[in-house]
């Protein structure tokens with residue numbers, strides 16, 4: 145069981161006019177700061193290389209594809225891998241992935257400390273809608289631009305720790321953490337882009353949205369006795385505010401590091417993965433306490449069925 149220093153590299157906004165090179169330069173600056181603080185694994189947000197483009201309705205395929213990476217690493221992202229290798233730092237970040245077959249996913253990757261990609265996750269819970277919605281204050285077209293992930297919720301033993309990934313909206317679903325928890329996960333890494341306001345309910349403000357984000361990640365950590373690192377892309381992007389609130393949560397559900405700004409900001413926590421064992425062997429010893437004979441509905445039924 146390993147103990148090591150985990151960093152969360154919250155990013156401020158990316159603008160549409162920003163080149164990948166400019167954005168990667170900011171990610172490298174955060175990486176250098178992380179190295180100076182002894183970080184051995186750094187987590188960046190969802191869609192770290194671009195704006196959160198699903199807020200815009202687009203019909204032109206070439207315009208959409210400009211937000212996607214066809215190779216990882218590619219020429220613009222290679223410096224991230226090279227510097228991480230030199231610094232012996234594992235990294236995880238999200239990006240829009242276009243496969244050789246032309247499929248589109250909202251993806252995160254994980255490397256080891258030698259800069260090799262050891263894990264890939266494709267976002268499963270895609271929020272929003274697929275056609276232009278006149279009822280919303282702004283669009284959330286993830287269902288238009290991405291397919292649901294096809295890789296399930298895998299884990300990897302990386303640098304001695306059982307690691308898994310999730311992306312943004314996944315963090316609100318207990319199923320995400322439980323699928324990872326059932327594989328013994330000790331570190332869940334997730335990036336997010338969460339608008340500071342609800343496009344369908346103007347009364348829900350920043351305070352409430354930050355609360356729901358933390359509530360979900362703290363519950364996921366506690367109920368599966370795992371560290372959770374949740375990292376935002378924040379600030380006003382393309383004229384639209386994204387909330388910050390990046391946190392690192394320990395296996396007891398307590399926040400051990402928290403970002404204060406909506407800018408590029410590094411948070412750091414020394415994680416003792418031995419701490420995951422207590423919850424996993426006591427109150428959340430799944431093998432002893434789960435009652436799967438009563439859980440069929442969870443996989444057989446998606447929506448609510450009222451029978452009374």
Ligand code: CDV
Nearest residue numbers: 271284312313337338339
């Ligand atoms: N990128 C996201 O998945 N954002 C959602 C928004 C729609 C609320 C989230 O769950 O944060």
